[in-house]
Amino acid sequence: MFASVMTVSQVMAQSSAKPTVAVLATGGTIAGTAAQQSQTTGYKPGVLTAQALIASVPSLGEVANVTAEQVVNVGSDNMDNPILLKLAKRINTLLQRDDVSGVVVTHGTDTLEETAYFLNLVVKSDKPVVVTGSMRPSTAIGADGPSNILQAVAVAASPQAKGRGVMVVLNDRIGSARFTTKTDANALDTFKSPEAGDLGRLVNQVPLFETQVAKRHTVQTPFDISQLDTLPKVDILYGYQNDSGYLYDAAVQNHAQGIVVAGVGAGSESNFVLPAIRNAIQKGVVVVRSTRAGSGYIPEDDAYVGLLGDTLNPQKARILLMLALTVTHDPAKIQQMLHTF
Ligand code: ASP
Numbered sequence: 528m529f530a531s532v533m534t535v536s537q538v539m540a541q542s543s544a545k546p547t548v549a550v551l552a553t554g555g556t557i558a559g560t561a562a563q564q565s566q567t568t569g570y571k572p573g574v575l576t577a578q579a580l581i582a583s584v585p586s587l588g589e590v591a592n593v594t595a596e597q598v599v600n601v602g603s604d605n606m607d608n609p610i611l612l613k614l615a616k617r618i619n620t621l622l623q624r625d626d627v628s629g630v631v632v633t634h635g636t637d638t639l640e641e642t643a644y645f646l647n648l649v650v651k652s653d654k655p656v657v658v659t660g661s662m663r664p665s666t667a668i669g670a671d672g673p674s675n676i677l678q679a680v681a682v683a684a685s686p687q688a689k690g691r692g693v694m695v696v697l698n699d700r701i702g703s704a705r706f707t708t709k710t711d712a713n714a715l716d717t718f719k720s721p722e723a724g725d726l727g728r729l730v731n732q733v734p735l736f737e738t739q740v741a742k743r744h745t746v747q748t749p750f751d752i753s754q755l756d757t758l759p760k761v762d763i764l765y766g767y768q769n770d771s772g773y774l775y776d777a778a779v780q781n782h783a784q785g786i787v788v789a790g791v792g793a794g795s796e797s798n799f800v801l802p803a804i805r806n807a808i809q810k811g812v813v814v815v816r817s818t819r820a821g822s823g824y825i826p827e828d829d830a831y832v833g834l835l836g837d838t839l840n841p842q843k844a845r846i847l848l849m850l851a852l853t854v855t856h857d858p859a860k861i862q863q864m865l866h867t868f
Pocket residue numbers: 554555556557572601602603604634635636637638660661662663
């Protein structure tokens with residue numbers, strides 16, 4: 528006879544006290560509504576409140592005591608640095624409390640990975656923090672939001688989730704914020720961790736962990752946002768055939784402290800933009816090479832300039848570079864951070 532996986536309520540029934548999980552809602556499709564059940568586009572994101580989201584999943588009560596708070600209610604294309612700082616500060620405050628076991632953030636999927644990686648670098652606790660969202664609005668047939676919320680709370684309530692850094696949970700997958708990225712603009716199963724793989728999965732809504740990430744996170748980083756109201760400006764510029772150096776000049780003129788090059792291939796920079804990138808570096812801008820390829824490692828190459836983005840995709844490299852610039856402008860130290868986190 529095969530051992531069966533318990534349901535999440537069976538797991539929770541075994542433990543005496545239910546953990547408390549704080550759900551912080553920020554908007555997105557998971558809180559979105561449309562006129563028609565068939566609509567998976569053209570809906571309005573960020574409509575449902577945090578309380579309404581929780582109320583849509585009655586079985587949450589079997590998993591944890593859940594509290595709900597609204598941080599903002601926006602589409603994640605409109606997430607900005609002030610919201611990131613507000614969210615992270617609130618999470619750090621909540622996790623200091625003995626009666627809070629973990630946090631779930633509901634978020635639009637478009638920039639979810641950026642918020643998740645930011646939190647992965649600035650949360651100062653080893654308690655679980657899980658970011659989730661949905662691809663279908665709450666009014667759609669087969670809406671994925673309720674299941675994703677239940678799974679996210681199950682992970683945040685799990686003692687096994689402690690110390691793994693911030694996690695992204697959707698569609699039965701548990702991914703690390705360091706590696707998880709949105710891979711498809713429309714598909715339900717869009718969040719993947721290319722090459723690195725997921726941390727684990729959920730079966731019967733029970734988290735089953737399989738791997739750890741070696742990159743450092745949360746309490747192991749030097750980033751302290753508690754006193755910050757702003758973050759350094761870092762832009763991302765894309766590499767393509769016949770690309771234009773004037774975009775780099777514009778970033779410098781607009782006071783970017785950092786630029787991430789979403790370079791072609793393994794972070795290659797064309798002869799069309801290299802003089803402008805050199806000029807930016809000479810003016811004190813910290814440049815990081817990344818790749819537009821979707822995944823991969825950036826090797827050293829004397830033909831190009833800038834720090835190496837390791838395996839960070841451009842949007843994650845930008846998050847790390849912003850935080851690095853709050854601590855140092857020393858390129859050697861920032862390079863080490865790019866390899867460490
Ligand atoms: N545009 C939405 C957002 O990121 C998409 C989603 O949530 O899936 O807020």
